[in-house]
Amino acid sequence: MTTIAAPMASRPRRAPLSPPLVYGAAAIAFLLVLWFAATAIPGVVSNKVLPSPFDVVERFATLAADTFSGSTLFGHAAASLTRWLIGVTVAVGLGVPLGVLLAWLPPLRPAVTPVFELFRYIPPFAWVPIAVLWYGASTTTQAMIVFIAAFPACVINTQLGVAQVDSILLRAAKTLGAGAATTLSRVVLPVAAPAIFTGIRIAFSNGWMALVGAELVVGKQGLGFLISQGQINDSVSTILVGMITIGALGALIDVVLQRVQRLLLPWKSATTRPVA
Amino acid sequence: MATRVRSFWRTPPGKIAWLAICLGSIVVLLGAWWYLTRPGGGISPLFLPPPDEVLDAFVxxxxxxxxxxxxxxxxxxxxxxxxxxxxxxxxxxxxxxxxxxxxxxxxxxxxxxxxxxxxxxxxxxxxxxxxxxxxxxxxxxxxxxxxxxxxxxxxxxxxxxxxxxxxxxxxxxxxxxxxxxxxxxxxxxxxxxxxxxxxxxxxxxxxxxxxxxxxxxxxxxxxxxxxxxxxxxxxxxxxxxxxxxxxxxxxxxxxxxxxxxxxxxxxxxxxxx
Amino acid sequence: MTTTKAHGPTAKMDIRGVSKTFDTRAGAVHALDRCDLAIREGEFVVVVGPSGCGKSTLMMIAAGLEAPSTGQILVDGKPAGPAGPQRTVVFQRFALFPSETVAQNIAFGLRVAGVDRAERARRVTEQLEFMRLSQFRDAYPHELSGGMQQRVAIARALVVRPEILLMDEPFGALDAQTRTVLQEEVARLSREMNYTVMFITHSVEEAVYLGDRVVVMSSRPGRIKKEIAIPRDAGWRRLDIEEASSEPGFIELKREIWALIRTEIVRQ
Structure with a gap:
């Protein structure tokens, strides 16, 4: 009893950040109605510029069932997800160990700083033209863009997570006779795990966003390709179906990861701010 | 001796050491770039041109x-x-x-x-x-x-x-x-x-x-x-x-x-x- | 040592039958139960009680920052309005505006009240001198120690000339040495300026040293359990806290109040 209300009593209460569900639903329903009204009332918006929500749903069903630009909607989504998965797997596989190394062995940091600073401000997307030159319109090109987008978040957040492990814990482990390997695996990594996981989540999301861009420029399959085909065919409903699918999959990936994080790492998450 | 080596790797470098390692890293990178893209260096200029060619392009x-x-x-x-x-x-x-x-x-x-x-x-x-x-x-x-x-x-x-x-x-x-x-x-x-x-x-x-x-x-x-x-x-x-x-x-x-x-x-x- | 019940027209601030219930996810929490407390003009009233007894809630209600579930706050016999410079607050966590210098922080209340520039400058300078802060006038809060920050907060609360100064565990976030210095400073202030103060603390020693009257609250739901008046001419008034705390009368009072609080803690 005491512990629940004490902090509330001492300061003015504030409304939580996330709104009650009703308001959100109402706001979005309102937008949908507005969208529908704009397309339904003749002369407001041409159907060619903005099809009605029902047209989009219909288009969704068509794309799900029939082949468009080489695949069904699911085929395009599967192609995108495959490339994405390859890219982020490599990024996590290389980035997390590198982050641990950088935090654990500080003299390595200045060695990689120049490269990191050089590449940090080049948008992943700016790599598309050179990736195309190197690997052509292949899965490698797409996966490379995903990798470039995802890698830094893995490294930086892992490094921060490991570096913030309290040195008292390290000393405690030492006095208990733990060697470097034991300390790393039993003390450092569990403490750093939430930060690392947050980094992975950011990496996954960054990778997904960049992939769409890459697919707009190169490739013959994928959701980005689908919307660019929609553009070429002047089919706004196709574009919208593609955008919604991309957004929904991106959101789904993040929700799943949040669940996994809560399941695997139920302990308190790190205090450092994640770096995107 | 072993402990001294360990402690070097486990301590954050000072300002001068930091700069030195930074510079060293840049030199090594540029050197590797130049070495690998020189004629017969293994990397085709169509893949990655040598540094001087990039400089030329900039000019x-x-x-x-x-x-x-x-x-x-x-x-x-x-x-x-x-x-x-x-x-x-x-x-x-x-x-x-x-x-x-x-x-x-x-x-x-x-x-x-x-x-x-x-x-x-x-x-x-x-x-x-x-x-x-x-x-x-x-x-x-x-x-x-x-x-x-x-x-x-x-x-x-x-x-x-x-x-x-x-x-x-x-x-x-x-x-x-x-x-x-x-x-x-x-x-x-x-x-x-x-x-x-x-x-x-x-x-x-x-x-x-x-x-x-x-x-x-x-x-x-x-x-x-x-x-x-x-x-x-x-x-x-x-x-x-x-x-x-x-x-x-x-x-x-x-x-x-x-x-x-x-x-x-x-x-x-x-x-x- | 008399127990006072000082209601009536003489009260500067009158807390009447104040109760407070919070609705939490775990159900209603009854924080305060029919609290009555009258503070006379120029009186220094210290409220002590076990942690979680609702003394801070009582202060928030007195300040107008929180609405009571029942009861009311009167100032000079009239219902007190919303929070305002009539009742300024010194918070435990200082609450200085980080974007403003010491002088700007102190001037804040005057500026929002539309006091003209010259008058503002004059009063701020006067207050800076009074709180011995003159050399820090252009410093930002984060450049100051905790003790200095709290001096600034006190100056900021005083410069608007409040009818009542409310202090919510003002020294709770300070280290022991700084706390002692500030306790003596506040004792000096109230002696020299005769402010009307409501002061919340969990330190019995602080309560006895500073208060004209010590109000002991019960554990939740907080009630006024007992009021103990301390004579203005008590022997330790002009001593520093170190010396005061070894005076027999001081020790006896401290023991008496502590016994009251202890039973409340055990009761929880």
């Missing part, structure tokens, strides 16, 4: 127009679009975000809309922008606007929302009214975070602009990059990428300077996150 870009415009004009074209889109987004997003952070009802209504929009990558708006607005500057400004507005709104909201409620209480007991609290206490205290939001937003805008220029442009740095890629002028492509990176870094530095100027009292200045 050429500086001295002669490329694709109908000088380098300065290409940069100006890119900057114009990014600034227009970013500032327009700020004009809408900053007040909206502050309102959403301050008034519960505003947040309740507007937040879900942004939560729905957020997962859609700004790049995915490019085809829509092209259909709606054609391959022109307005399409690019639109896409940059979309890319910039979400971080403007979200970060401004967070900045205002996370103001210590105690400061508001203190201002209330000192007799401030709602307007005075919002302008004198909340917005001023949130200033560093607001500028940080603007910085993130500008970064997003820049990233997205480059993408938009690959798809819908007749000038700009992204346009140079894509054309150079088609004509196999890798030197020029690399120079364009480098300029994109340098400008991106410059934006970040400038925004950090802005924080220091508008909020000299901010402790966050030291962190530079």
């Amino acid at each position: 050429r870009l500086l001295s002669r127009p490329y694709l109908g415009s000088t380098l300065g004009q290409h940069i100006a074209a890119s900057l114009e679009v990014v600034m227009t889109g970013w500032l327009a987004a700020g004009l809408v997003g900053l007040p909206l975000g502050i309102a959403m952070g301050w008034w519960r009802k505003a947040r309740w209504v507007a937040f879900p809309i942004f939560q729905v929009l957020r997962p859609v990558p700004p790049l995915a708006w490019i085809p829509l922008a092209i259909v709606w607005l054609g391959i022109g500057e307005s399409a690019r400004v639109f896409v940059v606007f979309i890319a910039a507005i979400v971080p403007w709104v979200m970060n401004s909201m967070q900045a205002v929302y996370s103001i210590d409620a105690l400061l508001v209480s203190a201002a209330l007991t000192l007799g401030a009214n709602d307007r005075q609290i919002l302008t004198r206490v909340v917005c001023r205290t949130a200033l560093p975070t607001l500028v940080a939001g603007a910085r993130i937003s500008l970064g997003n805008a820049w990233t997205t602009l480059v993408a938009a220029e690959l798809l819908a442009a007749t000038s700009g740095l992204g346009y140079i990059a894509l054309n150079a890629s088609r004509t196999l002028e890798i030197g020029i492509l690399l120079v364009a990428m480098a300029i994109i990176g340098v400008l991106g870094a410059l934006f970040s530095v400038i925004m950090q300077l802005v924080t220091r100027i508008v909020a000299p009292w901010s402790r966050a200045n030291a962190e530079g996150a």
